Amino acid sequence: MTAESNLGLASRARPLDSWVAGIPPWTPVLLFCLPLQPSMRFLSLFTFCTLASLCSPSFSSGGDSGLVSSPVALERGLIQLDADRIRADLYFLASDEMRGRDTPSPEQRIAARFIAARLERLGWQPGAEDGYLHEYELPIQGLDGLACQVLVESGDERLRFEFARDYACHPSSISTYQVRGEELIYAGGFGKDEIEGLDFKNRWVIAESSGVGFGRLRRIARKGGALGVLVVPGSELSPAAMADRVESWGTRALEGKLNRGRSRRAYPLLYLTADAARKLYDFAGVSDPVAGDVLAVSLQETRASKDDARVGLENVCGLWPGSDPVLRNEVLIISAHYDHVGASDEGEIYNGADDNGSGTCGLLALAEGLVEYGPMRRTVMLIWVSGEEKGLLGSAAWTSDPWFPEGMQPVADINIDMIGRNASDYLLITPTAERAEYNGLVRRAEALAPLEGFPKLGNCDAYWSRSDHANFSRNLHIPVTFLFSDVHEDYHKPSDTPDKIDYDKIRRVARLVLRMLDSLQADELNL
Numbered sequence: 354m355t356a357e358s359n360l361g362l363a364s365r366a367r368p369l370d371s372w373v374a375g376i377p378p379w380t381p382v383l384l385f386c387l388p389l390q391p392s393m394r395f396l397s398l399f400t401f402c403t404l405a406s407l408c409s410p411s412f413s414s415g416g417d418s419g420l421v422s423s424p425v426a427l428e429r430g431l432i433q434l435d436a437d438r439i440r441a442d443l444y445f446l447a448s449d450e451m452r453g454r455d456t457p458s459p460e461q462r463i464a465a466r467f468i469a470a471r472l473e474r475l476g477w478q479p480g481a482e483d484g485y486l487h488e489y490e491l492p493i494q495g496l497d498g499l500a501c502q503v504l505v506e507s508g509d510e511r512l513r514f515e516f517a518r519d520y521a522c523h524p525s526s527i528s529t530y531q532v533r534g535e536e537l538i539y540a541g542g543f544g545k546d547e548i549e550g551l552d553f554k555n556r557w558v559i560a561e562s563s564g565v566g567f568g569r570l571r572r573i574a575r576k577g578g579a580l581g582v583l584v585v586p587g588s589e590l591s592p593a594a595m596a597d598r599v600e601s602w603g604t605r606a607l608e609g610k611l612n613r614g615r616s617r618r619a620y621p622l623l624y625l626t627a628d629a630a631r632k633l634y635d636f637a638g639v640s641d642p643v644a645g646d647v648l649a650v651s652l653q654e655t656r657a658s659k660d661d662a663r664v665g666l667e668n669v670c671g672l673w674p675g676s677d678p679v680l681r682n683e684v685l686i687i688s689a690h691y692d693h694v695g696a697s698d699e700g701e702i703y704n705g706a707d708d709n710g711s712g713t714c715g716l717l718a719l720a721e722g723l724v725e726y727g728p729m730r731r732t733v734m735l736i737w738v739s740g741e742e743k744g745l746l747g748s749a750a751w752t753s754d755p756w757f758p759e760g761m762q763p764v765a766d767i768n769i770d771m772i773g774r775n776a777s778d779y780l781l782i783t784p785t786a787e788r789a790e791y792n793g794l795v796r797r798a799e800a801l802a803p804l805e806g807f808p809k810l811g812n813c814d815a816y817w818s819r820s821d822h823a824n825f826s827r828n829l830h831i832p833v834t835f836l837f838s839d840v841h842e843d844y845h846k847p848s849d850t851p852d853k854i855d856y857d858k859i860r861r862v863a864r865l866v867l868r869m870l871d872s873l874q875a876d877e878l879n880l
């Protein structure tokens with residue numbers, strides 16, 4: 354529909370638009386059923402349909418003629434973006450219960466389903482081949498629970514400890530090796546006086562957890578020629594705390610972590626439950642060992658990692674099909690990563706409210722805005738990717754094998770990552786005119802940003818390779834741009850929490866993106 358000049362339509366249609374927006378969808382039926390003459394019924398229905406059509410999106414048709422192509426629909430979409438709703442979403446996604454949305458983690462899968470459910474509820478179409486979730490796989494490294502064991506021997510007698518039940522190692526210590534020693538030496542709480550003069554060479558060392566850092570423990574034991582260290586409950590880890598650690602670290606080591614191609618043989622540092630330690634002492638005939646006691650039994654640890662293990666990961670994709678029979682095949686992509694870095698081994702949660710709960714929720718708000726806007730001429734695809742924090746893995750997987758409905762192809766990507774902190778009028782963009790990739794998306798953002806309270810966009814060319822737009826550019830060869838409100842003192846810390854977020858800023862960045870999309874509906878994109 355191209356007949357009207359946009360400004361003319363805007364000035365006349367806005368009051369009508371809000372009027373029609375308040376009419377329930379069953380009104381035409383009601384009008385038709387009114388006790389009127391048949392000719393009057395048709396007149397009422399005709400009047401309703403005319404009013405409604407006046408208020409649906411209308412676009413300019415000639416070239417790249419202006420920034421705003423459907424002001425009525427745009428206004429309708431813009432007012433849908435609401436800071437309180439963005440806050441509600443972000444308090445959920447960045448809650449402690451979501452444990453930092455690590456890649457991979459059960460909480461990340463919950464986040465993906467939350468986003469997919471919202472898309473479905475809003476009436477968005479699935480944007481992946483089998484629904485809203487685009488699935489990909491990555492290699493992981495984890496321990497083989499059946500192959501791992503600790504075997505203690507004395508003559509013909511044997512005592513066997515099971516991984517993740519009797520003992521465990523740090524979840525990152527994924528290795529394959531076998532270490533055997535013929536003696537163990539007890540080193541108490543590893544205090545200076547306790548270890549003074551002890552001979553660790555070719556022995557296993559038993560140490561009570563006592564607040565001596567495990568890094569230091571390992572360093573001293575290694576330097577003294579010890580084969581490895583068995584840490585048993587002590588003043589720092591009670592029997593109950595040790596049992597928890599053995600179970601949780603053991604489980605995580607079995608589940609595995611993404612294989613980043615760095616495998617160094619781990620130094621044997623084992624955590625033993627109180628129960629297992631007691632069995633070991635009984636087996637060796639030592640009732641209450643003191644520092645310097647030698648247990649004359651052999652101990653062999655076998656550690657084995659699983660080969661070819663893979664983990665399934667997910668990106669979330671929603672499609673808002675275009676209305677133009679030709680231009681609908683051109684897909685405008687808006688992306689944001691929904692993963693963060695998880696929790697530390699000590700249990701500190703990295704909530705990732707700004708990084709990138711802000712962009713994730715900005716995209717959810719945009720999905721709502723587009724519903725009110727109605728179809729654009731071109732198709733819009735929203736993609737929430739995982740694995741960004743582990744090296745842009747989700748966007749790499751998607752862009753190396755992108756899926757679109759038959760006939761559609763990508764034409765641009767706008768990526769948002771960390772848009773909820775720092776001064777309220779401070780927003781950065783890349784590629785700026787200083788880079789060869791500078792394009793029409795950036796020019797539009799620069800022109801439209803002042804309308805949303807960002808008088809001048811700053812330069813983040815230094816971040817050109819640091820978020821997912823890099824993969825859309827590199828692998829799909831399309832113009833991209835990246836909106837970002839910079840790092841801050843809570844960047845990649847447990848203190849990146851939802852209470853510190855500027856929700857109105859997220860709203861205004863999402864509004865800017867909606868304005869950019871609206872400005873990308875002319876016949877020629879000219880990016």
Ligand SMILES: [Zn+2]
Binds near residue numbers: 708742845
């Ligand atoms: Zn990050």
